Amino acid sequence: MLALALKKAFPGFRLEVALEVQEGEVLALLGPSGSGKSTLLKLVAGLLAPEEGYVCFAEADLTPLPPERRKVGFLFQDYALFPHLSVADNIAFGLLEARWPKAAREERVRELLERMELTPHARKRPTELSGGEQQRVALARALANRPRLLLLDEPLGALDLRLREELLLFLRKTLKEERVTTLLVTHDQGEAFLLAQRVALMREGRIVQVGRPEEVYARPIDPWAARFLGHKNLLSPEESRALGLPPKAHLLPPKALSLGGPLEATVEERLFYGPRVGLWVRLGGVRLYLEAGEGPGEGERVGLSLDLAQAVAWEG
């Protein structure tokens, strides 16, 4: 298990976090820019020293150890590949340090080159690669040594959509198969939900909610968390009452609404996303968002059904 309690302050910023991650679990830190995700990861890696607190993994206290003695695989945003080494040697670096036998080393490097679609680039230097290619090298290097604890900061950040989806599935499979305890930083909710067994929402240096992706998405702790997770139907007490709910603030998940039904609404905006469309509709005085496979055009009148049982009231 990874267990930590950490405090760190920068001018105008304070981080204070306590967290436990089970062996083999992937936990995603999800939060807006500047919420402290990278700082937390650097504290765990030993690249930053906390003012107070500890980091323990598998019952060993890592707090006093320098980064290289923590046996942690990590990938940070500024990949920091070794510029004088080839792609293959960058990936093999940790294996050499850990004295893997030559044959096993070569096999592992070959396997990772292939999975990351880097085989044609094996002999190139990092400066001869695109951003996405460099990122894949960094990811391969972080995974090479089969670390028991892995820290990933936006591992899929600079990739195009196709590679991102492929690597996402590859990463998901690898983390599951190798049962690596992982802390993953992302501001992409979809990535967090797909990769992690639990997500921790960070805001202003603190964790405001932790839970399974389904739980956190269905029951965000407050309107801020709901908005951050992409919820759009945050109803005021007046809007709630207009729809037949008690006069309290509510969250209405998109699946509580569907096209076809007894209510009459007008489509105000139609957003084409490819596999689905997003529709902003007006129902009486309330503007609501829903998604559909294909949608009517802007200005059209549509039938709507509304499942009020799915509405979540905010506490207090």
Ligand SMILES: Nc1ncnc2c1ncn2[C@@H]1O[C@H](COP(=O)(O)OP(=O)(O)OP(=O)(O)O)[C@@H](O)[C@H]1O
């Ligand atoms: N070395 C540093 N010195 C001073 N302030 C810092 C330092 N590193 C980070 N900060 C500040 O700490 C806060 C948290 O930064 P951090 O990089 O952890 O956020 P983040 O959630 O990872 O953001 P992003 O998603 O943009 O990477 C920010 O306000 C940042 O300016």
